Amino acid sequence: MEWVVFLIVAACAIASAVGLVVRPNPLHGALFLIGNLFCVAVLYLMLRAEFLALAQVIVYAGAIMVLFIFAIMLLIPGRAEAGPDPLGPQRMLALPFAALLGLAVVIVLPHAATRAPAPMAPVGAQTLGQLLFTDYLFPFEVISVLLLAALVGALALAKRRAG
């Protein structure tokens, strides 16, 4: 049963990721990315990360993607990449190199996870909160400062200059 779910969700995730890269319309790409994020949220559930799955759907597929779609609508309503490609056939050189990188990562990464997984209870908000405020307190504070900096930076960039 778990295998069936994993295979279906993995196929959906890869298909939607390919859709994001292939479709010329950025709006379609955004919808594909939302589908991909949902698939990964299902995988999080299968990996006992319940809180993270919910955060993924609400924060990523909700808030961040709304920001993306807002920007797409604001800038280029459905306009695809047009005009001659200034890089030309040189751009296709990226594919073999990316394939090389992919081959390396696909071969190496699974080897890091050889041991059988330990039994684990689903991780909810309580466990994550305890970790956040004990072991990870300093990164937590740094992240909060980073968010504040991003907020101020985005405001300063988006503000119209007077005159």
Place this chain on the structure above:
Amino acid sequence: MVPISYYAALSAVLFTIGVIGVLVRRNPLVIFMSIELMLNAANLAFVAFGRSRGVADGQVIALFVMTVAAAEVAVGLAIIVAIFRARYRISVDDLSLMRW
């Protein structure tokens, strides 16, 4: 249950697709979305390896990555909007002013 190495392999595949998107596409918005794809693949690897050790630390890191992604998107989209306001077209190949 499904072995953790399968999750790791899936994460590697998604990361590679994100790399291809960054290298091949010209629209900065699509490039940004491909970067999100890569961050998401890294998150999946974090959670999977945390699961293989039976600890929740990987999920905490994934939460941090999610926050950094949100900050990155806010600033990045503001930059893209500012560029579009100044030039009225967006393609990353136009922005070669500071490249040698």
